Amino acid sequence: MRVGFPAGPRLEWYDRNPQAARQQYSGTNVTPHAFTIRFTYTVPTGKKTFVMAAFVRTIRVQVATTLGPSTIGIYLADKFLIARAHCDNTLYSTVAAEVGHSGILLAGETCKGGTSDASTGGQMDFDIITHLVEFNA
Amino acid sequence: MVKVKVKVVGSGTEADPFRVRLPTYSMVPGTEEYADAEKKIFKSVEVEVPDDECDKGRPDKAKIRAKYRGQPLWDRADVLSDI
Numbered sequence: 001m002r003v004g005f006p007a008g009p010r011l012e013w014y015d016r017n018p019q020a021a022r023q024q025y026s027g028t029n030v031t032p033h034a035f036t037i038r039f040t041y042t043v044p045t046g047k048k049t050f051v052m053a054a055f056v057r058t059i060r061v062q063v064a065t066t067l068g069p070s071t072i073g074i075y076l077a078d079k080f081l082i083a084r085a086h087c088d089n090t091l092y093s094t095v096a097a098e099v100g101h102s103g104i105l106l107a108g109e110t111c112k113g114g115t116s117d118a119s120t121g122g123q124m125d126f127d128i129i130t131h132l133v134e135f136n137a
Numbered sequence: 138m139v140k141v142k143v144k145v146v147g148s149g150t151e152a153d154p155f156r157v158r159l160p161t162y163s164m165v166p167g168t169e170e171y172a173d174a175e176k177k178i179f180k181s182v183e184v185e186v187p188d189d190e191c192d193k194g195r196p197d198k199a200k201i202r203a204k205y206r207g208q209p210l211w212d213r214a215d216v217l218s219d220i
Binding site for chain 1: 147148149150151154155156157159160161162163164166167177179204205206207208210211
């Protein structure tokens with residue numbers, strides 16, 4: 001005996017009204033600052049969101065007078081997904097990290113990107129990018 | 138996306154980071170204004186907000202409450218009262 005759904009099988013997630021919800025912050029020549037959430041994405045009601053990829057990068061573009069740790073990270077539902085600390089005062093030193101498919105966010109959950117730089121003087125470039133796809137739950 | 142200037146809240150710590158009281162936003166680099174420039178305490182910043190959360194160039198309470206219906210943080214009468 002075959003068992004099926006009268007109205008047909010449920011569509012795959014990528015066919016359920018998918019929408020790109022990319023989030024990005026690219027700051028150049030950023031001076032030292034305390035921990036700051038550069039972007040927030042909240043999953044709307046009735047949706048879920050696939051985290052397709054995430055990328056973070058820092059570049060020291062001006063040396064600091066006194067070096068302090070500089071951090072960059074992406075947080076899913078307020079937990080670390082990807083994070084790096086940059087503790088190198090060499091001009092153009094770079095720290096980067098990336099991850100691929102990282103799971104699904106439920107309605108009301110968030111994806112946030114944050115930066116900080118505890119140095120005195122100097123400047124950094126920060127890039128935080130997440131590729132998100134939102135679809136009907 | 139709609140660009141708007143909004144208030145920054147928080148104290149810059151891990152537990153209470155500088156942030157904006159909107160469900161979805163992205164800060165526009167270089168638009169930060171400081172309450173205390175020496176201590177780097179943010180006062181305001183320009184952010185980009187999705188079109189479907191705005192009306193007449195500003196974040197709209199009714200649209201945000203509808204989009205995030207049932208979510209305690211955003212589906213409330215005083216949402217956007219302090220941005």
